[in-house]
Amino acid sequence: IVDHPAGVVGQYQLFAQAAIEHFSQDGLPLVVLGHSLGGRSALVGACHLGNRVLRGIVAVAPAPLYTNRRLRWLVQEEIFLPKILKIMGNLPEKMIVKQFVDAYKRSGFARPQLANDAVIRRYARFITRERVIIYASIFRKLIAELHASAEVKNLPFPVVLIWGAQDTFVPIAAATPYRESLPRVEFHILQLCGHAVQHEETAAVAAAVAGLLR
Secondary structure, three states, X not given: OOOOOOHHHHHHHHHHHXXXXXXXXXXXXXXXXXXXXXXXXXXXXXXXXXOOOEEEEEEEOOOOOOOOHHHHHHHHOOOOHHHHHXXXXXXXXXXXXXXXXXXXXXXXXXXXXXXXXXXXXXXXXXXXXXXXXXXXXXXXXXXXXXXXXXXXXXXXXXXXXXXXXXXXXXXXXXXXXXXXXXXXXXXXXXXXOOOOHHHHOXXXXXXXXXXXXX
């Protein structure tokens, strides 16, 4: 919800907290797996949960703890979003879907030609002209909110960070604040991966989860 009092980021964190609390109720060992903004939300949200049955968190290319000044300026000064929306407004909807799918394949996959067709089709189902406008509004708020204070230094659980070496959506440099702040962290770089590591190297992500459950 764009205008929710908790903000865009806050809603993700509240959802992550609620999910962890729900699945903790039966007392079984629990590992949380989050990707991109979901990874960041799990890490920040779990800081407020105390020492439950959580065995750890696997965060796959989590969204940055903080956004850089240039990106915030580009978004806040309306440098490129209005231009994108204007261009999209003049394109047939099939072309809009194609543009977004192509961008997703380039940023998400180190080898776009090998991207799973089923994954791409599911992604494409969410793209319409109306949703592009909504996504632009959410993105504008999201960038501003990611600059707000987010602390993970008191997280009591082990964390495995996994990044694709060829991630152009959330570059590896975004890992540095996490690695400097998290008290118990492993860091893995997978060379032939983009942003969608869980799709390109599913076995590596599954192994990280299994390792925390041992």
